[in-house]
Amino acid sequence: MQAQIPDIPLRIGGKPFYGQHQAKNLLSRSLSTGHLAHAYLFRGPEGVGKQLFARGLAAVVNCSAADGLVACGECLSCKKLISGSHPDFLLVSPEKGAIKIAQIRKLIKTLSFAPYEAKMRVVLIEDIHTMRQEAANSLLKTLEEPPENNLLILTADSAGNVLQTIMSRCQTIPFYGLTLEETTTILLQQDDTLDSDTAMLLARLGEGSPGKAQLFHRRNLVDFWKELIDLLTGPVGSSDKELGKVLLMAESMAALKEDLPHLFSLVKLWIRDCLLDCYGQQSGTEAVKTRKEWSSEQFFAKLQAINQAEKELGRNCNRTLVCEVLLFRLRE
Numbered sequence: 001m002q003a004q005i006p007d008i009p010l011r012i013g014g015k016p017f018y019g020q021h022q023a024k025n026l027l028s029r030s031l032s033t034g035h036l037a038h039a040y041l042f043r044g045p046e047g048v049g050k051q052l053f054a055r056g057l058a059a060v061v062n063c064s065a066a067d068g069l070v071a072c073g074e075c076l077s078c079k080k081l082i083s084g085s086h087p088d089f090l091l092v093s094p095e096k097g098a099i100k101i102a103q104i105r106k107l108i109k110t111l112s113f114a115p116y117e118a119k120m121r122v123v124l125i126e127d128i129h130t131m132r133q134e135a136a137n138s139l140l141k142t143l144e145e146p147p148e149n150n151l152l153i154l155t156a157d158s159a160g161n162v163l164q165t166i167m168s169r170c171q172t173i174p175f176y177g178l179t180l181e182e183t184t185t186i187l188l189q190q191d192d193t194l195d196s197d198t199a200m201l202l203a204r205l206g207e208g209s210p211g212k213a214q215l216f217h218r219r220n221l222v223d224f225w226k227e228l229i230d231l232l233t234g235p236v237g238s239s240d241k242e243l244g245k246v247l248l249m250a251e252s253m254a255a256l257k258e259d260l261p262h263l264f265s266l267v268k269l270w271i272r273d274c275l276l277d278c279y280g281q282q283s284g285t286e287a288v289k290t291r292k293e294w295s296s297e298q299f300f301a302k303l304q305a306i307n308q309a310e311k312e313l314g315r316n317c318n319r320t321l322v323c324e325v326l327l328f329r330l331r332e
């Protein structure tokens with residue numbers, strides 16, 4: 001059952017922010033009572049909008065016409081924030097995979113001066129789970145008692161490790177994976193060239209993370225997947241031409257390298273839809289392309305073949321060979 005929480009809009013200049021109702025509720029309450037914490041930790045899965053939310057909050061606290069969690073998008077502060085030129089919005093991101101002590105020292109020095117022009121300077125420190133111990137130690141005092149008129153927002157992946165000393169000095173705001181509908185809506189809103197079937201497919205693959213889904217989209221995985229399904233559902237023969245097609249596809253698959261597991265996930269989604277089709281149920285996405293003579297047992301065998309291929313990839317077996325064997329088993 002869906003939670004009956006009214007959706008509080010978080011907006012910068014008219015762009016709605018979907019989902020994350022709990023975060024919206026918590027922060028909207030703090031804003032309305034004037035009790036913002038001085039340091040927040042936004043924690044949740046990758047790609048669910050933590051950084052975007054932080055920018056929204058940064059806009060709201062300095063917007064001259066803010067209404068709850070809605071920033072006007074028109075005032076000078078909003079315009080500067082949208083164009084990325086606000087002098088009182090500071091961003092600290094990992095450099096070569098980690099937040100380093102030099103970055104924190106530089107930040108602390110900047111914070112010792114008053115904000116340039118805004119009521120509140122907002123500091124966004126992304127991916128705090130990548131921070132090394134000594135960098136974390138140097139941040140502790142600032143986190144506990146930031147200089148006046150500074151708001152610190154830290155983000156961390158739920159899978160990453162955040163030091164207890166950091167956590168205890170922040171108010172944690174939990175972020176969650178989005179629903180299929182929310183993810184699909186976000187994808188369609190951000191790319192008007194997407195059709196709704198592809199958006200839903202990407203959303204399913206993204207497992208609640210629009211960020212992850214967009215990554216798959218940029219890498220053209222869905223187009224690749226469609227080509228693969230065409231090959232699997234096409235006529236099976238043993239002519240040289242058809243064998244050649246399979247071998248070529250296996251080579252292209254192997255070239256996907258770290259994206260290959262994502263392609264496997266897509267194929268599993270397809271098999272799941274085919275199975276639902278076998279049992280006379282609708283999968284909810286597009287019409288499933290399948291071969292009518294395949295039975296549910298054969299689909300289960302295909303799932304096993306993918307699991308086997310995944311295991312072999314994990315053991316660093318020859319990638320092209322693994323893909324060739326898999327394709328032949330998927331066509332059976």
Ligand SMILES: [Zn+2]
Pocket residue numbers: 062063064065066071072073074075076077078079
């Ligand atoms: Zn504004």
